Amino acid sequence: MKLTKLLISLLVIAGLAVGLNGCGKSESGPIKIGVLLPLTGPQANFGEMEKNSFELAKEEINAKGGINGRPVEFVYEDDTGKPDVGRAGAEKLIVQDKVPMLAGGYSSSVTFAAAAVAQQHRIPFLVNTGSVDKITEPEAFDLTTNDGDKFYIYRLNPPVSEYASGLEGLLKEVVKPASAFIIHENSAFGTKGAKSFAKTCDKLGIKVLGNESYSSGTVDFKPLLMNARKTKPDMVYMISYVMDAALLMKQSRELGFTTPKLFVGAGAGFTMPAFKENAGEATEGVISATLWHQTLPIKGAKEYYDKYVKKYGGDGPDYHGAEAYSAAYVIADVLTRCNGEYTPETIKKALDETNMMTVFGPVKFTSYGKKIHQNKMDTYVVQWINGELKLIWPKNLANAKFMYPIDWKTVWGL
Amino acid sequence: MEVFLQSLISGLLIGGLYAIIGIGMTLIMGVLKIINLAHGQILMVAMYVTWVLWKFFGIDPYLSIFITIPFIFVFAEGLSKYLLHPLIEKESILPENQVLMTVGIGMVLVELARSIFTSNYKSIHTSYTDKAWHVAGISLHVPLVIAFVIAIFLTIGLYFLLRKTDLGRSIRATAQDKVAATLMGISSAKITILTYGLGSALDAAAGSLLLPVYYLYPDVGPLFTVKAFVITILGGLGSTVGAIAGGLVLGVAETFGATYISSGYRDAVGLVIFLIVLVFFPGGLKRLTKV
Numbered sequence: 001m002k003l004t005k006l007l008i009s010l011l012v013i014a015g016l017a018v019g020l021n022g023c024g025k026s027e028s029g030p031i032k033i034g035v036l037l038p039l040t041g042p043q044a045n046f047g048e049m050e051k052n053s054f055e056l057a058k059e060e061i062n063a064k065g066g067i068n069g070r071p072v073e074f075v076y077e078d079d080t081g082k083p084d085v086g087r088a089g090a091e092k093l094i095v096q097d098k099v100p101m102l103a104g105g106y107s108s109s110v111t112f113a114a115a116a117v118a119q120q121h122r123i124p125f126l127v128n129t130g131s132v133d134k135i136t137e138p139e140a141f142d143l144t145t146n147d148g149d150k151f152y153i154y155r156l157n158p159p160v161s162e163y164a165s166g167l168e169g170l171l172k173e174v175v176k177p178a179s180a181f182i183i184h185e186n187s188a189f190g191t192k193g194a195k196s197f198a199k200t201c202d203k204l205g206i207k208v209l210g211n212e213s214y215s216s217g218t219v220d221f222k223p224l225l226m227n228a229r230k231t232k233p234d235m236v237y238m239i240s241y242v243m244d245a246a247l248l249m250k251q252s253r254e255l256g257f258t259t260p261k262l263f264v265g266a267g268a269g270f271t272m273p274a275f276k277e278n279a280g281e282a283t284e285g286v287i288s289a290t291l292w293h294q295t296l297p298i299k300g301a302k303e304y305y306d307k308y309v310k311k312y313g314g315d316g317p318d319y320h321g322a323e324a325y326s327a328a329y330v331i332a333d334v335l336t337r338c339n340g341e342y343t344p345e346t347i348k349k350a351l352d353e354t355n356m357m358t359v360f361g362p363v364k365f366t367s368y369g370k371k372i373h374q375n376k377m378d379t380y381v382v383q384w385i386n387g388e389l390k391l392i393w394p395k396n397l398a399n400a401k402f403m404y405p406i407d408w409k410t411v412w413g414l
Numbered sequence: 415m416e417v418f419l420q421s422l423i424s425g426l427l428i429g430g431l432y433a434i435i436g437i438g439m440t441l442i443m444g445v446l447k448i449i450n451l452a453h454g455q456i457l458m459v460a461m462y463v464t465w466v467l468w469k470f471f472g473i474d475p476y477l478s479i480f481i482t483i484p485f486i487f488v489f490a491e492g493l494s495k496y497l498l499h500p501l502i503e504k505e506s507i508l509p510e511n512q513v514l515m516t517v518g519i520g521m522v523l524v525e526l527a528r529s530i531f532t533s534n535y536k537s538i539h540t541s542y543t544d545k546a547w548h549v550a551g552i553s554l555h556v557p558l559v560i561a562f563v564i565a566i567f568l569t570i571g572l573y574f575l576l577r578k579t580d581l582g583r584s585i586r587a588t589a590q591d592k593v594a595a596t597l598m599g600i601s602s603a604k605i606t607i608l609t610y611g612l613g614s615a616l617d618a619a620a621g622s623l624l625l626p627v628y629y630l631y632p633d634v635g636p637l638f639t640v641k642a643f644v645i646t647i648l649g650g651l652g653s654t655v656g657a658i659a660g661g662l663v664l665g666v667a668e669t670f671g672a673t674y675i676s677s678g679y680r681d682a683v684g685l686v687i688f689l690i691v692l693v694f695f696p697g698g699l700k701r702l703t704k705v
Contacts, residue, residue, distance in 0.1 A: 040525075042633050044533035186678040213678030217637050219628055222424050222553075223673035226417050243535050243629050254546040255553050278537040278629055280544055314534070 030066075030073035031342055033331055034093030035104040036114050041081040042217065045242070045274070046106055050129065050324035051076060052312050054103075056304075057328030067335040074328075075099060079110045086110035090117040090125075101126065101334075101347050103327050106320075108132035108160070108188040115153045116141065124152050124348045128327035129320055131160040132188045133196075136374040145372050152344070154351050154365050154373040156330060157291060157323050160189055161196035163267050166379035167289045170393045172204055174402065177234035177261060179207040183224060183248065184239040186213040193239040193266050209233050216244055221251045229255065235262040242269030246278035253282040258408035262287060271382060271389060273315030281413060285406045287383040292319035292360055293391050295399055296380070300359040319360075326358035420552045421673040422666060427555070429665020430562040431620055431627075434569065435638055436645030436657040436664075438616035444589035444652025445609040446498070448512045452520035453642050454635030456614045459523055460486050460621030461630045465536050475538055476560060479622045483615045490614030493519055494607045502606065520635065527632040537629040561623035568619055569658060576654065585609055589652055617642075640681075644688045650700020659699045663687070 035054055038047035054074050062071040075097050079086035093099050094117065102118050102125040105111035111130025118125035119141050127135055134140035136155045138147050158165075171177060180201055184190035194211055201208050209231040212224055225248070228236060236257075238248055245265060252263065265288035269275055276283045294305035294316070304325055309316040317325075335342060337350040351373075355364045365373045381393035383403060390400030408414075435457065442450045463482045467473040473481070497519060501512045545556040576582035587595040588605045596602045620638075628634075645664055649656025664684055671683030691698055 040528065040533075040633070042631065044528070044633065045535060045631065048533050212676060214672070215678055215681050218672075218677065218680060219624075220424055220428050220669060220672075221677070223417075223421050223669055224677040226420055227673065230417070243631075246537075246629070250544060251555075253544065254555055256546075256548065274535050278535060280539055282544065 028070060030071045031335060032073050032075050032097060032099050034090075034097060034099035034102045035074045035076050036079050036086060036089050036093065036102060036106075036110070037076060037104045038081040038106050038110070039076065039078040043081040043106060043241075046129075046320050047078075049317050049321045050104065050106065053304075053308065053317060053321040053324035054328050056308060056311060057325050057332075061328070061332045067332060068340060072332060072335065074103075076104075079106070079114070081107055081110065083109045083113035087113045087117055090114035094118070094121045094123050099123070100342050100344050101331070103128065103331060104324075105130040105135075108135070108192070111135055112140075112188070119152050122152055123344050124154065124351055126327055126330060126351065127153065127155040127157070128323040129157055130155075131157060131163070132192050133159040133161050133371070135159070136371045138372055139370055145367060145370065148352070148367070148372050151372060152348060154375075156327050156360065156363060156375050158377050158379060159371070159374065160193045160266075161199075162376075163193065163291070163379055164197055164200055164289045166381050166393060167264065168200060168204065170287075170381050170402075171206070171235075174404065175235070175262060177206055179209050179231075179234045180237055181209050181228045181231055181233035181235075181260075182211045182237045182239075183228065184211075184213055185216050185241065185244065187216065189268070190239045197237055197239075197266065206234075214244070216241060218244065218247070221248050222255060225252055225255055225257055229257045229259065232259055234260060235264055236260045237264045237266065238270070239266040240269050242272045242274050243278060245269035246275050246282075249279045249282040249286060253408075253412045253414070256414060258412075258414070260408075261405060264288065267291060267319070267379075272318050276384065276387065276389075277315070283384045283387070285384060285403055285408070285411045287381055287392070290319055290380050290382050291377070292322045293380060293382055293389065294322075295391055297397060298359060298361055299357065304359045322360045326360035326363065329358050330354060330356065330363055416551050417673060421669045423552060423554065425666035425669030426662060427558040427562045427665070428669065429662035430565040431558075431624055431661075432641055432645055432665050433658045433661025434565050434616050434623075435620045435642045436649060436661045437569065437572065437654055438613040438620070439642035440613075440646045440649060440652055440654060440657040441585075441616070442610055442613035443646055445585060445606055446502070446512070448516070449643065449646075450516050450610075450613070451513060451639060452493075452516040452523065452635075453614075453617055454637065454639030455520035455523040456486060456490060456635075457617050457621040457624075457638050458527060458630070458632065458635040459489070460618035461625050461634065462527055462531060462536075463618075464622040464625050465538060465630055468538050468540075469536075474540065475622055475626050476564065479564070479619050482618045482622045486618030486621075487611045487615040491607055491611035493614075494610035498610065499603065499607055503603075520639075524632050524635065531632065533631060533633075535629050535631045538626050540626065543626045555627065557626040561627065564619070564623055568616065572616065572654070581608075585612075641684065644684045647688055648691050648698050650698035653698070653700035656699040663699075 077089035077093050079089050105127040106129045108130045138151045182194045184194040198208050263286045267289045270288035271290045333356050334350040338346045361377050363375050382389050383392045385403050392398050392402040439453050460482045464475050464478045467478045542556045547554040584600045584605050588602050592602050645660040649660030667683050668680050672680045
């Protein structure tokens with residue numbers, strides 16, 4: 001008697017398992033895409049913004065009928081901002097969740113580690129934030145630029161060496177600084193960004209007076225800033241995340257570091273609402289390279305910004321959010337072009353053919369220099385004017401007059 | 415010379431804050447004989463308490479220490495009484511288990527903070543947070559100076575508590591020899607629980623003092639746990655005077671390292687000191703001060 005019961009229950013369980021399994025594979029279940037983001041740890045703030053944007057896009061896509069009638073679903077994995085955790089997370093998404101495609105990737109070092117996993121498993125990985133150059137350089141994966149069909153990494157955002165491309169014009173045509181001091185975080189993003197900006201300086205005939213690093217989370221930047229002040233640079237170029245950026249500006253003001261013509265941020269932290277909130281008065285006049293701004297004349301940019309604020313409140317997203325939101329739409333577009341067959345190979349093929357418009361700008365994966373599968377795009381320059389972030393460069397898109405020259409003594413109220 | 419003086423003064427001011435974080439850790443280390451790996455997270459809780467008091471009740475961060483200190487004291491005593499102490503009582507459980515418990519407490523605190531406040535960065539702005547005094551070309555950040563002065567008062571207060579009161583003597587006795595203290599009629603259980611509260615209360619004060627200078631997010635803790643740990647080793651396990659010296663030394667060493675070597679190696683400087691002390695000077699500054 002007992003045995004029969006056991007057998008029946010076993011059968012029922014087995015039946016259920018088969019049934020459930022069947023659901024996952026059936027033609028009507030959701031299409032799962034893996035997303036790797038820092039949801040805890042010091043970068044969680046950005047991870048949350050990107051996750052919110054992915055979710056916002058997902059709801060819109062699914063409300064409009066999803067992918068050929070099937071909803072899309074994002075499976076998130078927390079990389080905590082550490083490369084080893086990111087690696088394991090990517091591994092888990094590919095092996096356990098069996099996703100046919102990866103997205104996300106916030107910090108450069110984590111993204112690069114995860115990219116190696118994706119490449120090894122031959123799973124397409126659409127990177128939307130990780131910016132160190134080598135992510136889309138096949139050389140770093142022991143391939144050549146001719147190996148496009150073997151290279152599974154695609155990137156929506158520009159690499160860090162191009163973050164300042166918009167800035168170049170402004171420096172060349174308006175400011176013409178003679179010297180620069182570079183301050184950067186000692187991460188992959190910071191170090192590579194500093195190196196490529198030093199190269200830009202060489203090209204523009206700007207003398208680099210110093211190139212100093214710091215570790216993120218520093219309480220006291222004064223020693224660093226004092227060293228910078230001693231060299232009397234025409235401009236200070238900083239590659240920092242948001243709170244370091246805020247402290248750098250705050251402490252520059254405290255020290256009375258008023259000699260540079262410009263304080264320039266390399267995107268990342270300097271455009272975030274939290275930067276202004278935390279740096280207070282010291283925000284005014286700071287300029288920054290940026291990849292996106294809600295006032296850009298791109299269709300849907302402002303709408304995305306408003307929808308985000310309406311749904312999640314707070315200060316609204318910056319370019320990180322726009323990258324994630326656009327990545328979600330690229331994924332939807334790619335999946336729609338897969339003709340109902342969602343394997344890594346069909347997805348890769350569809351990615352190759354991508355040519356669409358997003359709130360982040362046009363997306364098309366091209367090859368140039370050492371890079372392949374890289375979306376090439378313009379970058380912009382913004383400035384904090386009267387407490388608001390205004391687009392000042394390129395001139396034809398600007399929505400405010402570049403505040404220059406800047407008398408820091410009056411701006412900072414010293 | 416100007417750069418040298420500025421570095422020295424910046425380092426001392428920061429060091430004063432490090433010192434009270436370190437004293438809290440060392441007190442706990444002395445009596446409980448464990449490393450409190452939730453130290454930074456308790457600091458984080460205190461910072462959030464300070465932030466909430468400032469944001470929603472308009473209480474000045476420096477006045478709020480009168481609320482954060484008792485609040486964290488009671489909170490940490492609860493943690494100690496219901497989570498840590500039961501592990502101490504059981505002889506069969508290795509002391510490592512309490513250390514693991516502090517790790518667990520730390521994780522829970524971080525995730526609770528994240529679910530309540532999200533991961534957004536918070537900071538405090540008052541009329542004086544962005545002010546600096548300039549004396550002979552050296553800039554003194556006003557909130558840091560205030561924090562330093564308050565830290566000195568707190569340290570003096572603690573010194574009197576430990577040296578001149580019965581409670582203080584009991585704490586020191588328990589730290590020196592638990593069994594002997596118990597034989598002398600001291601309730602070592604009570605003292606153990608109380609010390610965890612006291613150490614955390616100092617940590618809480620540091621949190622309130624740090625917030626106007628720094629910023630706050632749920633994962634801010636580990637940075638300061640590491641610093642507290644380095645200070646405790648540098649000063650000598652369980653030594654209060656050693657922790658004060660250790661805090662100041664760490665602050666100055668970090669700042670000089672940042673000025674004359676590179677800011678990128680600021681944290682490395684602390685850890686190198688940590689290694690040197692462990693290898694060449696085990697027992698830390700306590701060996702010099704004997705307190």
